[in-house]
Amino acid sequence: MKPAYWIARSKIIKPDEYFEYVKRAGPASQKYGAKILSRGGRFEILEGTREFERFVLVEYPSFDAAMEFYHSQAYQDAAAFRLAGAGINELVIAEGEDSG
Incomplete structure (x- = not known):
């Protein structure tokens, strides 16, 4: 099974509300x-925009698992805090290579 990676670049606008999203x-x-x-x-931007200040990398066991999480009610409830103006995200889910 191929793993998948949740790759997020974020700019925090309202820290209290943004960290409520993170906490959930x-x-x-x-x-x-x-x-x-x-x-x-810690990070260093080597190429590209400097708009983002927080980076997140999460591994899921599969692309489908990552997508199921993104579309889950629990995640959508958490994301509501960010989407209400707490922050700006670029989010990509990318399939990895077989580990075997």
Whole structure:
């Protein structure tokens, strides 16, 4: 089975509301087999826009699992905080290579 990667680039506008999104989305993702690889740590932009200030990389066991999480009610409830103006995201789910 090929893993999939949730890749998010974020700009936080309203920190309290944005971190309410983070507080809810992270635990909800565990039901879908999420493994957080990087979240808000040190970074250096080598090429591209400097608009974003927070980067998140999460591994899921499959593309379908990542998509199921994104469309789940738990994630959509969490995302409502961000979508209400707490932050701006670019979000991509990319399928990885077989690990075998």
